[in-house]
Amino acid sequence: MPGEKIVSLSEAVQEVRNGDIVLLGGLIDARRPMAAMFEIMRQQKKDLILLAFVALEDPLIGAGCVRGVHGCYTHMGIFGKAPCLQRAVRENKIIIDDIGHADSMLCIIAAAYGLPFVGSPYSLGTDILNPAYSRVEELRQIARNKDKIPAVKSQMIDNPFSDQPQRVVLLPAIKPDVAIIHVQQVGTEGTVRIDGVQGYDSFDALAADKVIITAEEIVPEEYLRRDPNRNLIPCTEVDMVVHVPWGGHPTLVPNYYDLDLEFIKRYQLAAKTPEGFEQWAQEWVYGIRSQAEYIQKLGAERQQKLRAVAPFGFAPRAGLVKLLETM
């Protein structure tokens, strides 16, 4: 049936099960599926294991949804420390298994391309390879699908194809249960067009068992199919489609809106204490019953300030004319 993949946000997030390995699309503070994260909080999901970068996921951690991370980053970008993550580490409520940026991507790329494992040169000489520091065993205890977490973190071998001795690190394919990606445009059947930095998203969609797309706009498939080279994810890899305008706020969505610095800084300050976090979450997550209500709460003035300007895709800070003068 045409358009049958289109569902509500709450329906889509119901697909996330406790103990799932979840891949949240975008990167750090760019095109993050924030509305979907807030819905995960509202549905009180537990024991989730996040892969790759963990940054604006901080409210998810504050709500107790995340038990484990197998990834390469735990700050809020240039904003600095992630308050709920820091608290969860102090209180021993989260397991973080560190890996490098390239290596975390390789585990997903391997899954995307159906490879059982890949050979990597990226972490030689570092404590990533310290056998005493591996925490995959602990992540296995949390995961709903235990065999999706590798039995060992990595394995070092000698390159069998090289005349010269060369150490190579084998990394396992890690297949997420769910990928949730926020995009600019998606077709009614699930074809995805992304603008700007794509992060791991094309690989996420191939690797994950279930793919949920939240989008600023749902558009006719036919429109996107006029220029297939511009489409990053095919409809065949997408299970659910949700229309969520401003679904990336407060992160940036190229061509739509810019990073809401004030909002993120205010969150960071509030979340320093558990009480402050609860208050913030009540105001911006639990007390919000729909995306329309969230957008209304943002208000027209803030929306206008954040709105991206063509062709740049961001909102020139001192206005367009000033930007053109300095160029």
Add this chain to the structure above:
Amino acid sequence: MTAYTPKEAIAIYSARLLKEFDGKSAIIGIGMPVLATLLAKRLYCPRLSASIESGSFDVDIKEIPFSLFGARLTYGCSAQLDNLAVLSAAVRGKVDVGFLGGAQIDRYGNLNSTAIGDYLTSTDRLAGTGGAIDIGCYAMHTITVMAHEKRRLVEQVDYLTTPGWYVKNWPDGNMVHRGQVGLPGGPYAVVTNLGIMKFAAGGEMYLDQYFPGVSVEQIQEHTGFDLNVSGATEAEPITEEELHVLRLQVDPLNLYGTR
């Protein structure tokens, strides 16, 4: 002479260091390296090709970015691919300079950006590995910026995130020269608010220049290991032009909080 802050000194002196890499390639990390590179490209090395682990190749940044992964990186770049396409340039031998921020560093240039204290029980998480590990493993020259404090320049980093000249050889974890585990390149310089350090042939950090108004004793006091200062000279003073370009053109709204 206009007064300037320690952070402005880091930005300007590291911009000067990039001068010799005009016409070469770099991968730039988040934060101060971005500020310093934008300044360097305006003043000293307009043909330095900078790429970002956002997958943005040969960026041409019109307005200083806050996020490293937004439209300000994509607009005007040569091609917007995935992250690994940029990071792999280092493995493929194409990255002359890796420009990173660091939290902790030892005398061999090993960086820690993961956690302070005993790793398994640490309650003080830092940024994590990010792309620093990939860049530091394979860039021909790594430049690191950081604040010059005793708790940062340490005898031994708590966690070895980014490899310096002597790295860990697994499975036993013994320290060996980075070449022995197959890593090319290595640390080139460290720029702090007090001076510039470089690395001797043996892989050990030494003081190359101290900034005007700073004494070598001050530098030794703020360093947590024995730093060879015998050959250090005073750096050339910061110029009005450098401050003007930094304050009025590169970061007019002081987003990076340098002043």
